[in-house]
Amino acid sequence: MADTKREIERKYESDDSGLPDLTGVAGVADVVDKGTVDLDATYYDTSDLRLASSKVTLRRRSGGSDAGWHLKLPVAPGVRDEIHAPLSDTIPGELATLARSRVREGQLVPVVRLRTTRDVQHLIDAEGRLLAEVSVDRVRATRLFGGEGEAQWTEIEVELADGGDPAFLDKAEKRLGKAGVRPSKSPSKLARALAETHGGKPHPKEPDAGEPGTAGDHVLAYVRAQRDAIVELDPAVRLDTEEGVHDMRVATRRLRSTFRSFPKVLDRQVTDPIADELKWLAGELGVGRDLEVLAERLAASLDEVPPLLVDGPIHDRLRNWAEAGDRGSRRRLLGVLDSKRYLTLLDTLDALVAAPPLLKAAAGKPEKVLPKAVHKDFAKVTDLIETGMAQPPGTDRDHGLHEARKKAKRTRYAAEAAHPALGKPAKAMVKSMKSLQSRIGEHQDSVMARATLRELSAVAHAAGESTFTYGLLYSREEQRAAAVEAELPDAWKKAKNKARF
Known part of the structure; x- marks a missing residue:
C-alpha cells in the first residue's frame, strides 16, 4: 500500500561553493551534518511528456532513506503530495492508476536518469526538533527517451520537516539571499533536465488565452x-x-x-x-x-x-x-x-x-x-x-x-x-x-x-x-x-x- 506525505520545499541555484552558514536563521539552534548520500533516479513519462506538462513526476529511486517509487502531484507552488511505494522492477499498479487521468491510453517509459550526490544537513531547534532538511545536490542528468545528451548542475534544496511551519522557509530564504543564493529558475530537477537535454516532443499545449476579452x-x-x-x-x-x-x-x-x-x-x-x-x-x-x-x-x-x-x-x-x-x-x-x-x-x-x-x-x-x-x-x-x-x-x-x-x-x-x-x-x-x-x-x-x-x-x-x-x-x-x-x-x-x- 502506498504512503502519502505533503512535501514543501524550495530550490536554489548554487555555484559549487557549498552551503552558506545557516546558524543565523531565526529559530535554528544547531546545524547537524548528516553526511553524503548517492541517489539514482529514473523518471518515467509518456513519449510526449504528458506528466511533465502537468508538473507531475513519477520516478524510481535507489539510495537514501526513502528508496522506492515516488509519484509527486502538484498542490501549489513549492508544495506537492508525494506518494511512495516500495522499490520494485516495474511501475507499481497503484501509482500508474493515480497517473491515469494524465496518461490516459499512453505508455510510461523511462525518459530521464538523474544521478545525484547529496550533502545533507539538518536544521534543529532548541528542543532538538527537526525544522528542515537542507541539501547541496550535484546532479548529472542523462536523457533516455525522446532526445539525447547530458546536463550537469548543482542546486540547493530546503525541505520543510513534516508538520513544520511554512513560514520557516521564508526565514531560511532570507538568510540564503543575504549570502547571494537565488531561487532556482526551474521548478524541479526533471524540468531542468528536460530543458537542458536535446529533443523530445512535449504533449501539445493549449495556446495561452491571455486576458479574457470577449x-x-x-x-x-x-x-x-x-x-x-x-x-x-x-x-x-x-x-x-x-x-x-x-x-x-x-x-x-x-x-x-x-x-x-x-x-x-x-x-x-x-x-x-x-x-x-x-x-x-x-x-x-x-x-x-x-x-x-x-x-x-x-x-x-x-x-x-x-x-x-x-x-x-x-x-x-x-x-x-x-x-x-x-x-x-x-x-x-x-x-x-x-x-x-x-x-x-x-x-x-x-x-x-x-x-x-x-x-x-x-x-x-x-x-x-x-x-x-x-x-x-x-x-x-x-x-x-x-x-x-x-x-x-x-x-x-x-x-x-x-x-x-x-x-x-x-x-x-x-x-x-x-x-x-x-x-x-x-x-x-x-x-x-x-x-x-x-x-x-x-x-x-x-x-x-x-x-x-x-x-x-x-x-x-x-x-x-x-x-x-x-x-x-x-x-x-x-x-x-x-x-x-x-x-x-x-x-x-x-x-x-x-x-x-
Whole structure:
C-alpha cells in the first residue's frame, strides 16, 4: 500500500561553493551534518511528456532513506503530495492508476536518469526538533527517451520537516539571499533536465488565452478551469481523500451548467452529447457521496434522540446499511475511473477546449452577452419556486423545490463564469444563489431521509423489531422540511432583492 506525505520545499541555484552558514536563521539552534548520500533516479513519462506538462513526476529511486517509487502531484507552488511505494522492477499498479487521468491510453517509459550526490544537513531547534532538511545536490542528468545528451548542475534544496511551519522557509530564504543564493529558475530537477537535454516532443499545449476579452473568452476560461479540476481531482477520488468525490462532482455540474447557460456562446449540438456524459459521471460520483451525506444526517439525528426513546437495534441497522452501501459504491466508482468511457470523456473535454464550438455571440462584449444568460437562468428559478410553493405539501411540492434547487445551482455557476467580467453584481448573485441552494438543499435532504427511513422501518418491521424510533425520526424530518417551506417565501424575496445586475 502506498504512503502519502505533503512535501514543501524550495530550490536554489548554487555555484559549487557549498552551503552558506545557516546558524543565523531565526529559530535554528544547531546545524547537524548528516553526511553524503548517492541517489539514482529514473523518471518515467509518456513519449510526449504528458506528466511533465502537468508538473507531475513519477520516478524510481535507489539510495537514501526513502528508496522506492515516488509519484509527486502538484498542490501549489513549492508544495506537492508525494506518494511512495516500495522499490520494485516495474511501475507499481497503484501509482500508474493515480497517473491515469494524465496518461490516459499512453505508455510510461523511462525518459530521464538523474544521478545525484547529496550533502545533507539538518536544521534543529532548541528542543532538538527537526525544522528542515537542507541539501547541496550535484546532479548529472542523462536523457533516455525522446532526445539525447547530458546536463550537469548543482542546486540547493530546503525541505520543510513534516508538520513544520511554512513560514520557516521564508526565514531560511532570507538568510540564503543575504549570502547571494537565488531561487532556482526551474521548478524541479526533471524540468531542468528536460530543458537542458536535446529533443523530445512535449504533449501539445493549449495556446495561452491571455486576458479574457470577449464573452467567449470568459466562458471558455470557466470551462477550462472545470476540465482541469476533473483531471487534477482524479487521484484524490481514487485515494478516497476528504471532499475529493464531492469536488469532482461539482466540477462536472459546473461544466454541464455552463453548456446550458450559454447556448449562444457554445454550440449545443456539440456540447449536449458531452453534457450527457458528464451527467453520467456525476451520477456515478454521486452514488457513494449521497449515501455518505444521508448516513451522516441520520446518525446525527439519532444521536439527538434521548436514549429512552431509542427502541430496537436501530444504531446497528443504520451502520450496517451505510457500510454495505459504501463498499459497493466504492468498488463501482473505481471501475468507472478505469473505464474506457471515462477516459474518452477526458479526451473529449481536451478536444473541446482546444477547438471550442464558438457561436456568433462568443465574439460579443461580455457585459452585454453574459448578463442575459444569467438573468434567463434566474427567471427559471423564480418560476419553479413560485410553482412549487403553489402546490400542496407532498410529492409535487417536493419535486418542484428540488427542480428549483438545481436551477439555482445553474444560475450560481453562470454567475461564477461571469464574475471576472461583471464584478460585484455577479458576486452578489453567486452568494444569493448559494444561500438559496443550501436552504432548499436542506429540504431535499429531508425528503431523501424520510424515504430511507420508510425503507429501513419496513425492513425492521419484517424482522420483528420496533419501528417506534424510525417514526420519531421521520416526524422530525417532516418538521425540518416544513420549517424550510415556511421560511422560503421571505428568503426568496431577499434573494431577488440582492440578485440584481
